[in-house]
Amino acid sequence: MPIASLTREEAADRAALLTVDRYDLDVDLTGLLEGDTVRSTATIAFRSARPGAGSFVDVVADVERAVLNGAELDPASVQDGRLPLPDLQGDNVLVVTAAQSRTADGQGVLRTVDAADGLVYVWMTFEPDEARRLWACFDQPDLKAVHRFTVLAPESWTVTNNSAPETIEPEGPEARRWTFAPTPPLSTYVTVVNAGPFHQLRRTVDGYDLGLYSRRSLAAVLERDADELFDLTARGLAWFGEQFAYPFPQQRYDQAFVPDMGGAMENWGSVTHTDAFLYRSAPSYRERSDRADVVLHEMAHMWFGDLVTMRWWDDLWLNEAFASWASTWAMVGATEFTDAWATDLLDSKLLGYRQDMSPATHAIRGDVPDVQQAMANFDAITYDKGEAVLKQLAAYVGEDAFVEGLRAYFAAHAWGNTVLDDLMGAFAAASGRDLSAWTGAWLDRAGTDRLELDGGVLRAASPDGEAPRPHRLRIAGYGADLAPAGAVEVEVTGPETTVEVPGTIHQVNSGDLTFASVRADTASLEALRRGAGTLPDPLERTLAVATAWDQLVQGELGSDAVVDAITGLVAAETSPAVVEALLLLGLQAVELWTPLARVPELTGRLAVAAARLADSPAHRQPALRTLAATATEPAQLELLAEAAADDLDLAWRVLARQAELGEHDLDAVEALQARDPDPDAFASALAVRASLDDPEAKEAAWRAIMVDRRVPAGSARRTVAGRFWRPLQRDVLAPYADRYLEALDSFGSAGMLGQLGLVRGMFPYAVVDDAFLARAGAAAEAPDVNATARTALLLGLDTGLRMVRARTA
Incomplete structure (x- = not known):
């Protein structure tokens, strides 16, 4: 069935015409126990401004x-995913x-069968x-309505x-009917129904009824x-309720951890x-920190x-950048992850810089003519640069004024929809600063x-002149x-600003307050890079690296200098979290930014650093994981073998490294899979096989990810993809670069999260060359390529070009 993408103009016209009061949604999941069909009856009460x-x-x-209003409509009149509604009354039902029945591909719904049980x-x-x-619904963010769900389930x-169940009643011998309390006015996209034989934990904390859910095979x-x-x-x-002066207004707050999902969703x-x-x-x-984030x-x-929702998707950044900023802010203020x-x-800001220097960049407040373009904007500009720009705004107006503006914004617009001017007006009123020029320049x-600091x-x-x-x-x-x-505070208002900075070595953007490519003099850059470990706190040390x-990405520095800085x-x-992040960055530098002839040498440097770090209890786990990706010496492999005896995750990593080195032990793989309780252990075994420099092994991994799509989304898929694209296996991998381009059209059937994971996660950075980049460029310009794939291709092209330059320097 062809499906139309709602345009901004259509959404505005419909919002001007309609007011949606309520959805009563009766959902039948019983057909999913052994089949693939979910049934629904939507009863929608809405008003029309023009009868x-x-x-x-x-x-x-x-x-x-x-x-409609007692009159039958023809189901055959549905075209492009739209049912016409003629001759509306003032009040309508x-x-x-x-x-x-399309419940196996993750487009809106996913039915999964746990292989374990x-x-x-x-x-x-x-x-x-x-x-x-x-x-059926009016599926746009500014037509909010109360939703009441009744769900029939096995x-x-x-x-x-979204709400607590009011009643759970038997219906027949094998089903129960769940009736949930009405929600507050919500946009359609933040409603949810999840179901299954979940393992459930509940706890009451500070008056909130908190729930956690997982599949039974992950109960332990x-x-x-x-x-x-x-x-x-x-x-x-507690943190957000106090800081925003608006406690979460519902007693129940649930979190379901579900299989084969490539991210998270804020229902x-x-x-x-x-x-x-x-x-x-x-x-x-670091994994605990990532999860907390x-x-x-x-x-x-x-x-x-x-609670407060953007009117249209051109302000998507208001959602995602804010949530990214707020999560980091709360981690520092309310958790151990300081x-x-x-x-x-x-992690995030370097991704924002990478996309912002590429042809895939766009203004943070982008032009979103239709919903398809909105999906392409779930990217590092919207999330990562957007977060950094909000951090800069907090520095620009002061954090107290920033928080005061947020409080006023939530109080004024609760349960409504807003545009950017509503938020910026709240910040301007709280700070007393005119932010109109700031808004245009940054957003x-x-x-x-x-x-660049040049003397005083x-x-x-700006790159746009x-x-x-x-x-x-x-x-x-x-x-x-x-x-x-010492340090000086600076407010830049033009091309040149006079400053008086104490000392002889200078670090620009101390505290990482703004979003900019910064440089000091050569002596300062080298001193900070070589002596980063002596700087006063983790953020200053991290900023030097x-x-x-x-400099590496811009072609001003070689990967060897970056690896030396990291080691x-x-x-x-x-800081344990910083060490792990640095080691992962070091692996990127070695595998993707280093001339092939020098990859073994730099791999060895990173392995030596990791082996030394393994003696530190605070850093042993990430050090051993890094060593499992880089070890070549017998003593290193012996250290890993001993450490992996009681660590299943490390044992899988060691087997993958051995396979990459040409020492595939099939019996060891089968034995480890047999004793691994992980219901997705098959993906770990597949990652080992994907590490082989072997055509049959590569084909098996490719089919599992790209054709059969049986590798669970998220970390399992990233692991298999990472073991597939090995930097020193270019000959066997070369054909898959073109196969990636051929597969682009198929990615759309994986749902938004699945599509984003495939199109970005499988980009063949390890084998890009000038010829591939030319073909990818042509694919990006094809008239029928969807917006999400085009964005990923443009970003991959630019990053790949920079990698090729670094690898041939």
Whole structure:
């Protein structure tokens, strides 16, 4: 069935015409226990501002019956996922019964069968416009309405929804009917129904009824992590409620960890996470930090996105950038992960810089003519640059004024929809600053400014030839021995700003307050890079390495200098999260940014650093994982073998490294899979085989990821993909670069999260060359390529070109 993408103009016209009061949704999941069909009846009460006018309701399912104000509509009239609604009255009631059988590909709904025990689970996720795949609705963010769900499910299943269940009653011998309380006014995309024979844990903390859910085969892992997850959730609700002066207004807050999901979704009161966050082996500090970041990110959406929602998708960044900023802010303020701004720089902000320097960049407040373009904007500009720009705004107006503005914004617009001016007006009123020029400069222009300290002058330049953006930043000074000598606050308002910085070594953008490519003099850059471990705190140390990374990407520095900077810093760094982030960055530098002839040498340097770090209890786990990716010497492999005896995750990594080195032990793989309780252990075994420099092994991995799509989304797929694209296996991998381009058209059938994971996660960076880049460029310009694939191709092209330059330097 052809499906139309709702345009901005159509959405505005429909919002001007219609007011939606209520959805009563009757959902039947019993057909999913052994089949693939979910049925729904949507009863929609809505008003029309112009009686006699016509409109349409969205429905991408098989309509069986439709009745508008008592009159039958022809189900065959559905075209492009739209059911026409003629001759509307002032007050209307529409009843649409529909069935959806495409429940195996993740487009709005996914039915999965756990290979461990054969149990069936169902999850739903609707952003940006996929609620229409399950039931008829006006699927746009500014037509909010109350939703009341009634769900018929197999007797053994538990059902989660945005609200608490009011009644659970038997219906026949093998089913139960769940009736949930009405929701507050919500956009369609943040509603949810999840179901299955979940393992459920509940706890009451500070008056909130908190729930955790997982598939039964992961019950032991959920039990292991429950105390931490409940504590983190309670801390987040308390922090945001106090800081925003608006406590979360619902007692129940659930989080379901579901299989084969490539991310998380901020459904009101019932967040859905990938169960990859239920780490099968004891998680590292960084893995716990990553999970906390996502838990708090989705929680922040309860206020920014769910309570107050953007009117249209051109303000998507208002949702995602804010949630990203708020989660990092809350981690520092309310949890043990107080180095979150440092790890955010290495993880998220570097991604924002990478996309912003590429042809895939766009203004943060982008032009989104239709929903298809909105999906392409779930990217590093919207999330990562957007977060950094909000951090800069907080520095520009002061954090107190920033928080005061947020409080006023939530109080004024609760349960409504807004545009950017509503938010910026709140910040302007709280700070007393006119932010109109700031808004245009930061949110309506793409590209990264360059800030260079030249003696006593800070020079600023914008890549678009216009005036540089306003920046509020700090420049730190150090003595020749890198002893702190003081710092100065600077507000940039033009191309040149006179500054007086103490000391002889200078660090531009100390505290990482702004978003810019920064440089000091050559002596300062080299001193900070070589002596980063002596700087006063993790963020300053991380900034020195991040600047070196920017020099690598810009072609100003070789990967060997970056690897040396990383190995030097990890030897001195005390923050566990920062050490792990640095080691992962070091692996990127070695595998993707180093001339092939020198990969073994730099791999060896990283392996030596990791082996030394393995003696530190605080850093042993990430050090051993890095060593498992780089070891070549007998002593290193012996150290790994001993450490992996009681660590299943490390044991899988060691087997993969051995396979890459040509020592595949099939018996050891089969034995480890047999004793691994992970229901997705087959993916770990596949990752070992994917590491082989062997055509049959590569083909098996490719088919599992790209054709059969049986590798679970999330960390399992990333692991197999990472073991597939090995840098020194170019001959056997070369044909798969073109096969990636051939597969682009098929990615759309994987749902939004699946499509984003495939198109970005499988880009063949390890084997890109000039010839492939030319073919990829042509594919990006093809008239029929969808917006998400085009964005990924343009980003991959630019990054690949920079990698080729670094690898041939």
